[in-house]
Amino acid sequence: MWRADETGLLPASPVGSAVLSEAPELPEAWWGALNALPVPLAAHETGRVATPDTDTLTQELVTESIRGVFPGCFDATVQRWFPSTRT
Numbered sequence: 001m002w003r004a005d006e007t008g009l010l011p012a013s014p015v016g017s018a019v020l021s022e023a024p025e026l027p028e029a030w031w032g033a034l035n036a037l038p039v040p041l042a043a044h045e046t047g048r049v050a051t052p053d054t055d056t057l058t059q060e061l062v063t064e065s066i067r068g069v070f071p072g073c074f075d076a077t078v079q080r081w082f083p084s085t086r087t
Contacts, residue, residue, distance in 0.1 A: 057081075 055061060063076045 059078060062078055066076045
């Protein structure tokens with residue numbers, strides 16, 4: 001299930017594919033605005049701690065996901081939980 005505010009019905013079929021095969025020709029002002037976004041976003045608190053599939057992020061899920069790709073005996077404990085826009 002997806003949240004309604006995360007998706008929207010587009011009026012037409014997509015153009016091309018999702019593969020970025022060449023560098024976009026975007027003005028420097030566009031990149032500057034994009035790079036500035038984390039600052040105001042970081043000021044907002046959120047209670048959302050879920051994966052894109054809306055599975056709640058837990059220590060167990062993180063550990064299973066990491067060890068599924070990188071098996072071994074190491075500590076996968078998350079020391080601090082916060083939205084990705086914070087540093």
